[in-house]
Amino acid sequence: MLPLRLVDRSSDVPAFRQIAEHLRGAIRAGELAPGDRLPSETELMAHYGVARMTVRQALAELKSEGIAVAEHGRGVFVQSRPPVRRLASDRFARRHRDRGLAAFSAEAEGLGVARVDQLEVGREKPDERLRALLGVDARTKVVARRRRYLLDEEPVELAQSYVPVDIADGTPIEQADSGPGGIYARIEEQGYRLAEFVEEISSRMPTPEERRRLNLSAGEPALVLTRRAIDTDGRVVEVTDTVKAASRYVLEYRFPAE
């Protein structure tokens, strides 16, 4: 059991925060390891001599920080992080496409079984942001591919790709299976040679919908990436938006000092 520490009622630090800080310290110090169960609410009430709602407020703070996670009927546990995946910007390199691997398969190689899920393909009218990114007008439709990626049956990423119809027309880009090497391989077969990618990264708390689809626990932020594929003529031939569980990824980019 944890070393018993009392709440200092004379302090102007509220009781629930003192309790949260105590538990945080025990986790940082390794007295509570990832996966360990925290003392139950009943135990914490007895230890600190406070009401249940006070204990729950302390626990809520840890949950919202992503340090702890509750399991109904079982207890509150120290968050155990699955291994982080490091994504280097060479995952879109042509050598992967030439081997018949789409970017996600190249990423997943050696890590587990990659699978796609919840796939929706169709033609859409681009909204204003997408028109600006793709450099098309309101009359041009885009082929949208929305899907979820799973690694060993665990959802890890939501993705939505957009390709102007004049590029995608008549290709497997409009099919459920876009073929070996993914849509970038198909775009190059249409005569557009990819020159460069521009990736924009931001982070925010997920929407309830994203939290559900990605199986995110409370207090877990999302990484949001928008990638543009640009051909040798400078045309943006594709845009992809992806949402990932932030705790599972480290992104790596190299750039020259000049």
Add this chain to the structure above:
Amino acid sequence: MLPLRLVDRSSDVPAFRQIAEHLRGAIRAGELAPGDRLPSETELMAHYGVARMTVRQALAELKSEGIAVAEHGRGVFVQSRPPVRRLASDRFARRHRDRGLAAFSAEAEGLGVARVDQLEVGREKPDERLRALLGVDARTKVVARRRRYLLDEEPVELAQSYVPVDIADGTPIEQADSGPGGIYARIEEQGYRLAEFVEEISSRMPTPEERRRLNLSAGEPALVLTRRAIDTDGRVVEVTDTVKAASRYVLEYRFPAE
């Protein structure tokens, strides 16, 4: 006032979640704009016919999502986001250093008044991670520069830079003012020509300490960057860790398709 909607007590969706969803919807629909005050807890209790703790739980959900923010004695407000800053990877380009601008000053140009704060400079023993990143052994000390950046007096970034002593020795890198062009300019003056940067990006919830120093509201994630500066001989001559408020930044990287 908001259109009155009742809580469906027969639903298995808890009352607090229905209330949260109602408020979320009003915000999404624009009925409540950024900066607007939400109905007070007393008003919400009366509207929905629930106890105060139920209302507070709904509000806590919105706060933890970063959608709303409470101000003691004033009310709960729809989060109004300050403008996002777009950071391109060319902010470390030599042309900025040649103009006497350190990276942060180059970033801030035209955006406001940049200032440094809470600066601590000293020699330290590198921990295991830092030794691996810098490629030095346990006997080599590093010069650490810890500081906070402010833009128009608003804290926007925490940074910690590390340079091996054999590079920093006798240079202004160990002084409070590292001079025009920043520490990268000083490192190059020592004969190390910078060739490449490698930046690693992740996101997580901030620690209480980071939340305090960056003035973050609840439910606001942090962007964490680790940057290595590599010279033409492949030596890592500097490492910087930075923590930023995620909602204020979009990072942009370009990379070739080859």
Add this chain to the structure above:
DNA sequence: TAGTGGTCTAGACCACAGC
């Protein structure tokens, strides 16, 4: 002073997990 959110109490009933 009135109204706001912040903290806290002492109960209640419920749903879920595990024996």
Add this chain to the structure above:
DNA sequence: CTGTGGTCTAGACCACTAT
């Protein structure tokens, strides 16, 4: 069945903001 967390009530006192 027992113990766990999830939801909810009906109060209380406090600290902060604005008038």
